[in-house]
Amino acid sequence: MTAAAIRIKESTLAPQHAVLDHTLPSGEPYLLEITKGQTLRIVDLEGNQAVDVIFYNRHDPAEHYSATQTLLRQGGIYLTTDSVLYSCDGNPMLTIVADTCGRHDTLGGACAAESNTVRYALQKKFMHNCRDNYLIALQHADIGIGKRDLVPNINFFMNVPVTAEGQLTFADGVSAPDKYVELRAEMDLWMLVSNCPQLNNPCNAYNPTPAQFLLWNPE
Amino acid sequence: MEKIPAPNDNPPVNDPVDAIAHWRRFAPDLAADKVLFSELVPGGGHWSYVLPRGTTLRMTALDDGANISVVLYSAREKLERYNMPDSLKAQHTAHYTRGHVLMSDMGRALASITADSVGWHDPLGLLLDDQRMLEKYGNRNFQTARNGMYRSGRDGLLIEIGKHGLSKRDLVAPVNFFSKVSVDDEGRFHFVSRHCKAGGHVELRMEMDVLLAFSTAPHPLDPAPAYSPGKVGLAVWRSGSAPKDDYCRSFRPENARAIHNADLLYLV
Numbered sequence: 001m002t003a004a005a006i007r008i009k010e011s012t013l014a015p016q017h018a019v020l021d022h023t024l025p026s027g028e029p030y031l032l033e034i035t036k037g038q039t040l041r042i043v044d045l046e047g048n049q050a051v052d053v054i055f056y057n058r059h060d061p062a063e064h065y066s067a068t069q070t071l072l073r074q075g076g077i078y079l080t081t082d083s084v085l086y087s088c089d090g091n092p093m094l095t096i097v098a099d100t101c102g103r104h105d106t107l108g109g110a111c112a113a114e115s116n117t118v119r120y121a122l123q124k125k126f127m128h129n130c131r132d133n134y135l136i137a138l139q140h141a142d143i144g145i146g147k148r149d150l151v152p153n154i155n156f157f158m159n160v161p162v163t164a165e166g167q168l169t170f171a172d173g174v175s176a177p178d179k180y181v182e183l184r185a186e187m188d189l190w191m192l193v194s195n196c197p198q199l200n201n202p203c204n205a206y207n208p209t210p211a212q213f214l215l216w217n218p219e
Numbered sequence: 220m221e222k223i224p225a226p227n228d229n230p231p232v233n234d235p236v237d238a239i240a241h242w243r244r245f246a247p248d249l250a251a252d253k254v255l256f257s258e259l260v261p262g263g264g265h266w267s268y269v270l271p272r273g274t275t276l277r278m279t280a281l282d283d284g285a286n287i288s289v290v291l292y293s294a295r296e297k298l299e300r301y302n303m304p305d306s307l308k309a310q311h312t313a314h315y316t317r318g319h320v321l322m323s324d325m326g327r328a329l330a331s332i333t334a335d336s337v338g339w340h341d342p343l344g345l346l347l348d349d350q351r352m353l354e355k356y357g358n359r360n361f362q363t364a365r366n367g368m369y370r371s372g373r374d375g376l377l378i379e380i381g382k383h384g385l386s387k388r389d390l391v392a393p394v395n396f397f398s399k400v401s402v403d404d405e406g407r408f409h410f411v412s413r414h415c416k417a418g419g420h421v422e423l424r425m426e427m428d429v430l431l432a433f434s435t436a437p438h439p440l441d442p443a444p445a446y447s448p449g450k451v452g453l454a455v456w457r458s459g460s461a462p463k464d465d466y467c468r469s470f471r472p473e474n475a476r477a478i479h480n481a482d483l484l485y486l487v
Contacts, residue, residue, distance in 0.1 A: 005405045062388040067303075068344040071408075072351075072439055077343075078406040088387065090350055107313075107343075109304020114326030118309050118477045131324075148389050150324070152304050152344075162402040166314030166339060168307050 006102035006174070007081040011182050013039060013216050020215035026208030027197035029133035031141050033058065034189040037218035039097065043180040044157045046209035048173035050196040051156040052110045052130045054149075055085065055093050058188040061145045063087045067106045067152040077162060079104040079154065085183070088151075093189065098182035101175045105155040107168065110134065111198045120200045133194035143190065155196075156181055158203055170201060245279040245452035246420070253456040260287075260435050262448025265375030267382060267432035268455070269294045270425045272485060275333060275458035278451055279420040280397050284413035285449025286438040288346060288372045288393040290380065291321060291329045294428040295484075297385060299325045303344050303392040309473040313402065315340040315394065318470030320477050321423070327484070328477040329429050331467035333458070334422035337415050339399045343408075344392025347439040348373040356446040369446050375434030383430055396421055397451075398438045410440035417449075424458055424467075426481040460485075 015021065018041075024030050026049065034040055042051055057063035069086040071077055079085070081099040084092050109115075110130035117125045131150060138145050157175040162168055195211050196204055230237040242249055242257035255274065260266065262285070270276060278287055293299035302324040310319055317335040320328045332340075352371045359369045377387055397415035400408050423431075437448045461468055461478050468475045 062386065064388065068346060068392050069348075071343070072345045075408055076406040077402055077408075088390070090348065107304055108308050109302065112305070112324065112326070114324065114480070115302075115305045115309065115322075116326075117480060118305070118322060118326045118473050122476060122479075147298055152302075152392060160308075161404075162313040162406075164401050164403060166312060166401060168311050168313045170308075170311075 008100055008102050009081040009098045010100060011041065011098035013041070013182070015214055018214040018216050020213065022213045023210050024193065024195045024213065025210050026195050027128055028195050029137035030193040030195070030213070031137045032191045032193070032213065034185045034191055034215065036185050036188050039182055039184050039216045040191070041180050041182045041214040042156055043178060043212035043214070044101065044175045045177065045212055047177040047179070048157065048175050048205040049209045049211055050158040050198070050203045051211045052153050052194045052196050053156060054151060054153045054192045056145055056149065056190040056192070057087065058190050061143065061149065063089050063091070064149055064151050065093055065154070071106060077106055079106060092186040094183040094185055096181060097184045101157055101179040101181055103159055103174050104181065105158040105160040106152070107162070108155050108158060108160040108203070110153050110194060111196065116200065124200065127199065128197040130194035130196050134192055137192060145190070170203065173205070241452060242454035245281060246277050246454045249277065249454060249456050253458070255455045255457060257452065257454040260451045260453060262450055263370040263436050265370070265379050265432070265434040267379035267430065270429050270431055270455060272425050272427050273458060273460040274455055275422050275424045276431070277420060277422050277454040277456065278396055280415045280417055280449060281452050282449030283416050284441070284443070285415060285435065285451050286398045286441070287396045287433050287435050287451050288376065289396060289431060289433045290376055290391050290393045292385070292430040293323060293329065294430045297383065297430065299323045300389070300391050301329055303342060307342060309477065310471055313342065315342050318467055318474070320467055320474045321394065322477050326477060327481040328426040328474065330423040330425050331461065331478065332421060333424045333467060334420070337397060337419040337421055339414065340421060341395040341398040341400045341438070343400055345395070345400070345439045346372045346376070346393060347436050351439055359446070370436055372434040372436035375436055376432055379432035395438050400440060408440060410438065410442065412442060424461065426461060426478055427484060
């Protein structure tokens with residue numbers, strides 16, 4: 001699918017038929033097994049929350065979501081309905097099958113204590129952050145994935161436009177309460193999530209909020 | 220029986236180190252007593268170096284439309300590596316030029332861009348892999364083309380980082396120096412053909428001890444129908460580390476803090 005601005009598409013799946021319904025408070029990590037054919041919905045419950053996600057092949061942790069493979073193959077930077085998420089090896093990992101938000105970020109990455117010292121102030125280093133979430137989830141799970149695998153992630157519901165002059169900007173979100181994105185798994189996956197705790201910029205409208213995860217088996 | 224000639228002339232026994240001062244051709248303004256070594260890289264070539272803090276790498280395009288994909292790791296702790304999103308968002312940029320800093324995932328400046336005659340280098344990290352190369356250019360292997368074979372940027376970088384114990388999961392999004400990709404309002408990529416002309420050059424000053432690997436394979440969005448990557452000249456010279464009044468330190472407050480964080484690795 002080629003890159004495009006915003007493609008809105010609603011889902012026909014009913015929440016009462018979901019096999020998993022999990023609400024993740026802001027600032028929390030989450031590691032979820034997803035099986036090929038299942039459909040995942042991520043809901044921005046209160047609007048403008050950044051949900052930072054990386055996917056891995058569950059049978060080969062060396063195969064991860066690749067921002068650059070995904071962008072190269074779709075010819076542009078934003079994710080929306082029909083975008084296919086590719087792995088570093090060029091295999092389709094997931095397809096976005098519904099999206100009521102319409103634009104998701106691929107370039108902004110995940111916040112870290114260390115990058116906070118650079119972006120804001122040296123004294124910010126003790127604030128909670130996404131990369132600590134990633135690391136603690138991986139340490140506890142002990143599944144052969146570690147820091148080296150923390151590659152550029154997807155920020156669902158976040159709007160990070162690039163201008164024709166080559167500036168990276170952080171724009172007001174295009175998301176709102178109860179907007180969602182839905183993805184069909186094309187392989188067995190680990191989904192690693194940090195529900196972003198960043199308080200230093202408007203990526204969460206200075207108010208990090210919960211996100212909901214729903215999972216359906218194939219019909 | 221017919222005598223088979225050697226493919227290349229080897230240096231004479233009494234002058235066996237053929238370390239040619241290539242830099243005198245493409246970087247003659249450098250001070251001779253500062254230059255450490257130089258290299259003439261064919262299109263599609265790849266190599267890697269460990270470059271100490273306080274050295275500077277001059278890269279010069281020797282053909283119009285050259286591209287050099289560069290990845291960086293801390294030589295001391297290779298788990299610390301160049302991070303595209305951290306670097307872009309800290310500097311609110313989607314292009315690199317003089318003043319910008321290439322930052323690690325640990326909040327430190329790995330290297331700074333201290334000179335640039337080109338004005339735009341592509342940081343979006345797209346890389347030519349074997350599959351795309353085959354679809355675009357067809358197959359040209361060693362059996363048929365010897366060292367004129369096609370080489371992809373991804374495989375070139377994988378070979379280089381493999382020499383240092385790193386594997387494909389460690390391959391980070393590279394910086395494509397000399398290339399320009401802009402993004403329109405819809406988010407689509409626009410590749411600027413032959414953006415960099417022969418003679419264009421850019422300098423990277425190492426702020427840490429850096430493992431740097433590169434490939435001069437074509438940019439994956441380059442629409443040229445033939446596989447014809449340009450040559451690149453490299454020269455490494457002793458520049459010293461960033462002074463207090465350094466241009467890159469003062470370019471943005473984020474850069475001052477990233478270089479400060481790197482300084483803390485070198486306390487004595």
